Amino acid sequence: MSLPSEDLVAEALFRPVRTGNAFEETMERMLQAIRLGVVLPGGRLPPERDLSARLGVSRVTLREALRALQEAGYVECRRGRYGGTFVRAVLPARGPVDPPHxxxxxxxxxxxxxxxxxxxxxxxxxxxxxxxxxxxxxxxxxxxxxxxxxxxxxxxxxxxxxxxxxxxxxxxxxxxxxxxxxxxxxxxxxxxxxxxxxxxxxxxxxxxxxxxxxxxxxxxxxxxxxxxxxxxxxxxxx
CATH class of the missing domain: 1.20.120.530 (GntR ligand-binding domain-like)
Structure with a gap:
């Protein structure tokens, strides 16, 4: 059975990272998913176990990346039965320089x-x-x-x-x-x-x-x- 288009995009972004810079590449994949709207503002990211398996990184590396994204204002963690990691409803403004092409x-x-x-x-x-x-x-x-x-x-x-x-x-x-x-x-x-x-x-x-x-x-x-x-x-x- 074919995947919906957004799931195909998610599969492309949440693919195993290369070795050597697992933390940075995990950050890159997560930010791409957020920037491209694969996970919309207010949306929940896949569970840690699923994400770490799909990215091919340890749970420690994934949590480190998620913590950095939280500190940077891109995601928030919620506890409880319906908790998890969610993309913030309002994302940080870009830096003071215009993003390059x-x-x-x-x-x-x-x-x-x-x-x-x-x-x-x-x-x-x-x-x-x-x-x-x-x-x-x-x-x-x-x-x-x-x-x-x-x-x-x-x-x-x-x-x-x-x-x-x-x-x-x-x-x-x-x-x-x-x-x-x-x-x-x-x-x-x-x-x-x-x-x-x-x-x-x-x-x-x-x-x-x-x-x-x-x-x-x-x-x-x-x-x-x-x-x-x-x-x-x-x-x-x-």
Whole structure:
């Protein structure tokens, strides 16, 4: 028996997420479902057991995503016999910048992916000086376990420090330019504590790979990190 059209859309959105950024991709799928009206304002999301099975994520990851959506004002949890997780009747207003067209968003994200994965790989390919190593570790420490008010600035500085480690000024300049564009988009979405913790762990993986001279590992770790941010941007802004 064929599914109604809205159930077909739900099946497409609530499909198993890829590995590596389960939290961010779960957020992306949930936000897409809300933005596209698959679950209408006031509507109830599928039960946690069903959602976690369909998305292929643990109940812990799903609850973390739902808690973040609740804090961001997109859903509310109700207790009791008829309880569950419901989309709020009034959704949060979009950020202060106009959402980019889908093609523009993908252009920025693709450019960032190419530049920053290449920068991580190039940095790991160099024979680093003691000063290079001290600087990378210092920026990593500065960015770890920092509060929301300072996080984006220090996160940006770490990414620029990785680009600087390539000793290629043109690449560093290009990374700075694309980071400026990305930050304008990030300022339009909420800072999510769970994502900050996830990013901290990925930052350590990236820097460790660079310091150990592992170009392939640095590139892959950076790609995973950027994919998580891209998922959140697509979810909130697309």
């Amino acid at each position: 889908a093609a523009d968003l993908e252009d920025i994200l693709t450019l960032r992916h190419v530049l920053e994965t290449g920068a991580a790989e190039a940095a790991a390919s160099r024979a680093l000086t003691p000063q290079d190593r001290r600087r990378l570790r210092a920026h990593l420490d500065e960015c770890t376990d920092v509060g929301p008010a300072e996080y984006r600035r220090r996160d940006s500085r770490l990414h620029l420090a990785i680009a600087e480690t390539t000793a290629a000024p043109s690449l560093t300049s290009a990374v700075a330019d694309v980071r400026t564009r990305v930050n304008a988009l990030l300022d339009a979405i909420p800072l999510i504590p769970a994502n900050i913790g996830h990013s901290d762990r990925q930052h350590h993986d990236i820097v460790d790979a660079i310091l150990h001279g592992d170009p392939a590992g640095a590139r892959e770790s950076m790609a995973q990190h950027l994919d998580g941010t891209a998922s959140l941007l697509r979810g909130f802004l697309s």
